[in-house]
Structures are given as structure tokens and as C-alpha cells.
Amino acid sequence: xxxxxxxxxxxxxxxxxxxxxxxxxxxxxxxxxxxxxxxxxxxxxxxxxxxxxxxxxxxxxxxxxxxxxxxxxxxxxxxxxxxxxxxxxxxxxxxxxxxxxxxxxxxxxxxxxxxxxxxxxxxxxxxxxxxxxxxxxxxxxxxxxxxxxxxxxxxxxxxxxxxxxxxxxxxxxxxxxxxxxxxxxxxxxxxxxxxxxxxxxxxxxxxxxxxxxxxxxxxxxxxxxxxxxxxxxxxxxxxxxxxxxxxxxxxxxxxxxxxxxxxxxxxxxxxxxxxxxxxxxxxxxxxxxxxxxxxxxxxxxxxxxxxxxxxxxxxxxxxxxxxxxxxxxxxxxxxxxxxxxxxxxxxxxxxxxxxxxxxxxxxxxxxxxxxxxxxxxxxxxxxxxxxxxxxxxxxxxxxxxxxxxxxxxxxxxxxxxxxxxxxxxxxxxxxxxxxxxxxxxxxxxxxxxxxxxxxxxxxxxxxxxxxxxxxxxxxxxxxxxxxxxxxxxxxxxxxxxxxxxxx
Numbered sequence: 001x002x003x004x005x006x007x008x009x010x011x012x013x014x015x016x017x018x019x020x021x022x023x024x025x026x027x028x029x030x031x032x033x034x035x036x037x038x039x040x041x042x043x044x045x046x047x048x049x050x051x052x053x054x055x056x057x058x059x060x061x062x063x064x065x066x067x068x069x070x071x072x073x074x075x076x077x078x079x080x081x082x083x084x085x086x087x088x089x090x091x092x093x094x095x096x097x098x099x100x101x102x103x104x105x106x107x108x109x110x111x112x113x114x115x116x117x118x119x120x121x122x123x124x125x126x127x128x129x130x131x132x133x134x135x136x137x138x139x140x141x142x143x144x145x146x147x148x149x150x151x152x153x154x155x156x157x158x159x160x161x162x163x164x165x166x167x168x169x170x171x172x173x174x175x176x177x178x179x180x181x182x183x184x185x186x187x188x189x190x191x192x193x194x195x196x197x198x199x200x201x202x203x204x205x206x207x208x209x210x211x212x213x214x215x216x217x218x219x220x221x222x223x224x225x226x227x228x229x230x231x232x233x234x235x236x237x238x239x240x241x242x243x244x245x246x247x248x249x250x251x252x253x254x255x256x257x258x259x260x261x262x263x264x265x266x267x268x269x270x271x272x273x274x275x276x277x278x279x280x281x282x283x284x285x286x287x288x289x290x291x292x293x294x295x296x297x298x299x300x301x302x303x304x305x306x307x308x309x310x311x312x313x314x315x316x317x318x319x320x321x322x323x324x325x326x327x328x329x330x331x332x333x334x335x336x337x338x339x340x341x342x343x344x345x346x347x348x349x350x351x352x353x354x355x356x357x358x359x360x361x362x363x364x365x366x367x368x369x370x371x372x373x374x375x376x377x378x379x380x381x382x383x384x385x386x387x388x389x390x391x392x393x394x395x396x397x398x399x400x401x402x403x404x405x406x407x408x409x410x411x412x413x414x415x416x417x418x419x420x421x422x423x424x425x426x427x428x429x430x431x432x433x434x435x436x437x438x439x440x441x442x443x444x445x446x447x448x449x450x451x452x453x454x455x456x457x458x459x460x461x462x463x464x465x466x467x468x469x470x471x472x473x474x475x476x477x478x479x480x481x482x483x484x485x486x487x488x489x490x491x492x493x494x495x496x497x498x499x500x501x502x503x
């Protein structure tokens with residue numbers, strides 16, 4: 001028997017963790033394997049242990065080992081791969097962040113990638129990701145972190161700029177967009193290939209073709225628009241509008257792309273309509289009470305798995321996330337894999353976006369690692385939209401790593417959902433207040449410390465400034481004198497006599 005693949009899971013109770021639990025039992029290629037499950041909750045570990053123990057007993061599978069660790073460094077020691085799936089108090093934090101935003105006239109829809117919620121997600125998750133990376137540098141420097149949670153591009157940026165550990169960011173958004181576009185065309189999605197590029201949660205379909213016939217399917221998109229999915233949190237009603245404006249189909253669905261775009265008003269959200277991601281969750285009051293957290297469902301999972309139908313579904317999933325496929329290819333257990341979306345540093349993949357920023361492009365994965373495709377330059381309108389996102393992403397990471405309030409304000413200023421610079425100071429403080437329980441006290445204290453000279457506010461003009469707003473207007477000047485230059489000089493209070501003579 002070959003040596004086991006060692007996978008450490010950070011974020012034991014999330015969706016992606018459970019996908020990995022079932023993947024190691026449902027897919028023989030994943031075995032032999034040892035899961036190192038790091039959890040700070042004994043209750044969570046006990047529930048997951050009951051579930052995995054029952055599955056192991058019922059299936060007779062004995063080469064899917066699992067251990068629970070309270071010492072994170074020991075959980076990482078010797079790991080080949082780290083599934084970074086941490087979601088701090090999710091989805092309650094999302095509701096809290098959204099309520100603060102709405103108080104200040106900001107209406108996020110997805111609320112996890114861009115928007116002020118993306119900044120708070122960075123503050124909550126980036127310190128954990130970087131701490132994991134530092135420990136890996138010590139105990140398993142050849143490991144690869146596979147990041148699967150939001151804000152994906154910001155977490156990858158933090159790992160890229162502040163650690164030496166290999167990483168890949170996973171998002172399957174383009175898979176869903178390809179599926180829906182293909183279905184709207186009356187085609188089998190398995191027969192359709194797409195190439196999309198951009199930044200996570202705002203990529204654009206650049207090529208689309210039929211794998212068997214080679215037909216270019218881009219010309220068929222306009223006829224498909226009326227037939228694409230319209231309802232639900234991942235509908236494409238607004239995406240159709242963006243396609244008609246820009247000429248390229250966006251991904252991955254309405255409420256994800258809308259948070260990234262600067263031309264989406266509140267009235268547009270309501271009239272389209274563009275549904276909030278809230279549709280995927282229980283009522284807000286239930287969430288805020290802590291009754292919808294991942295840990296709540298985990299507690300009963302050991303009992304639910306005993307239902308034969310649940311066990312059958314667990315062992316025969318209709319689909320699994322691609323993170324397991326990546327591990328198989330990286331570990332040499334499968335041939336190299338083509339992937340439709342990799343979140344990786346931009347080493348020339350998109351030539352008109354900054355080098356070393358995190359971009360999302362297709363690529364291949366094998367035992368040597370991940371290699372993104374070179375897709376050239378994005379059309380200028382698309383590149384400008386992505387560039388704005390990168391400023392917000394990278395400023396958020398700078399704010400988090402260096403405890404830099406100014407960088408946090410700059411990140412917020414580049415958020416498309418924020419339309420009023422004067423709310424930034426109070427918005428940031430209110431967000432820090434509701435998130436204080438998840439952040440280091442010294443970080444919150446420093447980030448909330450105001451420096452009046454750096455505040456987002458008007459600079460009051462000096463009393464003797466002749467051009468201040470309340471100064472009397474200069475005497476009326478005939479328009480012809482202005483055009484001929486006769487009015488240049490001290491009459492306008494902005495040029496010296498020497499300058500006047502020069503004209």
C-alpha cells in the first residue's frame with residue numbers, strides 16, 4: 001500500500017470540510033489518506049468523529065484515517081495539503097456586517113468578497129491563514145494550501161505577499177455559469193468548454209466552444225439570454241444586462257457580480273430584481289441568535305448519518321468540489337488536470353493587470369503545481385473593473401497585516417457599493433465594534449484610533465485664502481477678456497504679476 005496522503009483541515013464544520021469528509025470515502029483514489037482535523041470545539045470534534053466512525057464501520061473502509069487535533073502546529077506537521085475552510089461564526093457575521101452597511105446607506109448583496117463585508121472577512125480570516133502559513137514554513141514547508149473560502153482573492157493575496165507557502169485558490173463559479181449558459185443553449189454542459197478571466201467573483205467568458213464539434217458558441221449567447229435561469233440567489237437576469245452592455249458574459253451570477261460593479265444602484269437592485277444571498281439562509285433573527293451556525297448542524301450529524309438514505313447520499317454525491325481533484329493531481333494519483341478556474345498570482349496571465357496581483361484564470365495542475373494559462377490582455381473596460389477590485393483587495397490585506405487604518409479607509413473607498421466618502425470613518429468604526437469579539441483587542445484599538453489630520457473630511461481653507469468658498473467673487477470680467485488673456489493675473493487671485501506679464 002502506498003503512503004497515505006495527509007490532508008489537514010482548518011475549519012472543521014464548514015461545507016468544504018464536509019465535502020472532503022465524504023470525498024475520502026466516496027472516491028477510492030483519495031485513499032490511503034489521513035485527515036488531520038483541527039477544531040477548537042470539542043463538541044464539533046465529537047460530532048464529526050461519530051459521523052466518520054459510523055461511515056467507516058458501515059462501509060468497511062479502513063484506509064481513510066482521521067485524527068482530531070487541538071494543537072494546530074501538530075495538525076500541520078508533515079501535511080501534504082491544507083484545506084483552508086475556516087468561516088468564523090458564519091453566517092452570523094455576514095448578517096451583522098450587512099446590517100451595519102445598511103445603516104450607512106450601503107446595500108451589499110453577496111457581502112463576502114467586495115463590499116465592507118469583504119474587508120471584515122479579511123480581518124477575520126487573513127490572520128488565521130497567515131498563522132497557518134507561518135507554522136507550515138516551520139513544520140511542512142513543501143505543503144500546499146488550498147483556499148476555498150471568501151474573501152478568496154484577498155486571502156490568496158495575503159498568502160502570496162506575506163508567506164513562502166504554495167497555495168491555490170478554489171472557486172467553482174465559472175463551472176455554474178458554463179452549465180447555465182450551455183443549458184440555455186439546449187446543449188449538454190459536459191460538451192461545452194469555457195475560458196474566462198478576471199478577478200474572483202468577476203470574471204468574463206472570453207471563449208466558449210463545443211468540445212466535440214469545435215463550434216464557437218459565443219455567437220449563440222444572445223439567443224440564449226431569455227432562456228437562462230432568472231430566479232434564486234445565483235440567477236443570471238442582471239448578468240444578461242451586463243453582457244449586453246460590455247459584450248462579454250460575466251460570472252458567477254447576479255448577486256456575486258453586482259457587488260463588484262460600480263454602476264449598480266439600490267433602485268436597480270430592487271427593480272431587476274437582484275436577490276441577496278440571504279435567500280440561501282434561514283431568517284436573520286435565527287442566524288443572529290446563533291441557531292443557524294455550521295456548528296449547530298454538525299452537532300446532530302452523527303445521528304442523521306444513520307438514516308440509510310442520508311448515508312447513501314453521503315457516499316454517492318451528485319458532485320464534489322474540485323479541491324479533491326487538485327490534491328489527486330498534485331499528489332500524482334491522477335493524470336494532470338485541466339481546471340476552469342485557478343486563483344493564483346498574475347505572472348503574465350493577464351497582461352494588463354498588475355503582476356503579482358491575484359487573478360482567476362484557467363490552467364493545469366499536476367505534481368509540479370498549478371500553471372495558469374496566458375490569456376493576454378482583457379478588453380479595457382473589463383480590465384478597469386478588475387483593477388478597481390484589486391486596489392480594494394490589496395489595501396484590505398495591507399490594512400490587516402500592518403494594522404493600517406488609512407489602508408482600510410482606502411479599501412472601503414474603492415468598494416463599488418460605497419457611494420459616500422463621508423461615511424467611511426463611522427462605517428469602519430461601527431464594523432470594528434460588531435466584529436471586536438473576533439479580532440485581537442490591540443488590532444481593534446489601533447484601528448479605531450482617529451487622527452484628525454487624516455480623517456476623510458474637508459480641509460478648511462485658511463482665513464486669508466482669497467479663493468475660499470465663502471470669499472467674495474471677483475469683479476465681473478467680460479468673457480472676451482478671459483478668452484484673449486487680458487484677465488489673467490491678480491484680478492483672479494491665482495497668478496503673480498510675473499505670470500501675467502508672461503501671457
